[in-house]
Amino acid sequence: MKKGNSKVITEKMIKTFSLLRHKIIFEAPTISDFMIRWPALFNAAQINEEFKRVTIVSLESTFMAKLDQCAPQIMTLTQSKGGAAGLKIKCIKDRLLENNTADVRGEAANRCLVVYLGEKEEDLFVEYNLESNLAKEVMKIAIIGGSATIVVEGTKVLEGMDVPRSCALLMGVIYALNLSYPKQLKYTFEVFQKLFLDLDGQKASSKVMRLKCSIF
Numbered sequence: 001m002k003k004g005n006s007k008v009i010t011e012k013m014i015k016t017f018s019l020l021r022h023k024i025i026f027e028a029p030t031i032s033d034f035m036i037r038w039p040a041l042f043n044a045a046q047i048n049e050e051f052k053r054v055t056i057v058s059l060e061s062t063f064m065a066k067l068d069q070c071a072p073q074i075m076t077l078t079q080s081k082g083g084a085a086g087l088k089i090k091c092i093k094d095r096l097l098e099n100n101t102a103d104v105r106g107e108a109a110n111r112c113l114v115v116y117l118g119e120k121e122e123d124l125f126v127e128y129n130l131e132s133n134l135a136k137e138v139m140k141i142a143i144i145g146g147s148a149t150i151v152v153e154g155t156k157v158l159e160g161m162d163v164p165r166s167c168a169l170l171m172g173v174i175y176a177l178n179l180s181y182p183k184q185l186k187y188t189f190e191v192f193q194k195l196f197l198d199l200d201g202q203k204a205s206s207k208v209m210r211l212k213c214s215i216f
Contacts, residue, residue: 023037024176024177024178025178028178031152031153031155031157031177032153034177035155035157041176043158044060044161044169047059047169048060048172050172050175051171051172051175054175054176055175055197055199057198057199059168059171059197060165060168062196062197062198063168063171063192064106066195066196066197067106067164067167067168067196068102068106070195070196070215071106071108071109073214073215073216074109074215075093075105075108077116077211077215078112078113078115081115081116085115085116085118088115088121089112092108092112092115093108096108103162103163103164106163106164107162107164110163110167111125113188113191114185114188116211117187117188117211118187119184119185119188120184123182123184124140124182124185124188125140125141125143126141126143127142127143128142128143128144129144134149134151134156136154137151138152138153138154139153139179139182141163141166141167141170143163144159147159147160147161147162148163148165150166150169150170150173152173152179158173171189171193171197174189187205187207187208190208191208191211194212195208195215
């Protein structure tokens with residue numbers, strides 16, 4: 001998107017913010033219907049803008065800075081996990097960390113974090129070769145051809161990004177569209193919200209508070 005076009009879209013989104021929030025909260029349209037009626041919202045720049053309008057927090061810069069800060073501690077902490085979860089964490093590290101870039105370290109930290117919290121990595125991340133398989137997914141980060149795609153209600157919402165960034169933008173999509181966190185990933189999304197985005201951090205569950213004390 002050209003810079004000038006992005007500025008115009010942002011200005012229009014600001015003007016229609018109240019109407020947009022009313023429709024989201026009171027009408028709860030489907031994602032596919034929303035993309036038809038409000039297509040300008042569904043790009044990374046506007047998700048960031050919408051998140052800031054709702055929370056006053058800068059989405060990607062806050063999330064990614066905190067993930068970068070916490071990743072080494074998360075990787076060290078998750079090594080202590082035993083049993084099946086410990087084996088799963090070891091497999092994640094062995095699979096990903098052959099290519100030891102910042103993006104891959106962030107992906108490994110997020111994946112290991114899910115398992116460490118007692119949740120299932122595959123409930124958030126899924127590998128796909130055929131896009132037709134996405135229709136059954138309620139909320140997932142699908143890895144297609146080496147890049148991440150955010151899928152909500154079987155619809156591709158955002159695509160063509162790395163995994164750490166997709167985690168941040170998925171939080172933005174959830175807030176922008178007033179969606180609920182998946183119940184099977186409640187601790188993972190609590191960490192994303194309260195530790196990585198500093199939103200209601202003092203009201204964390206005991207499990208997430210223990211994690212916070214261990215990595216900060």
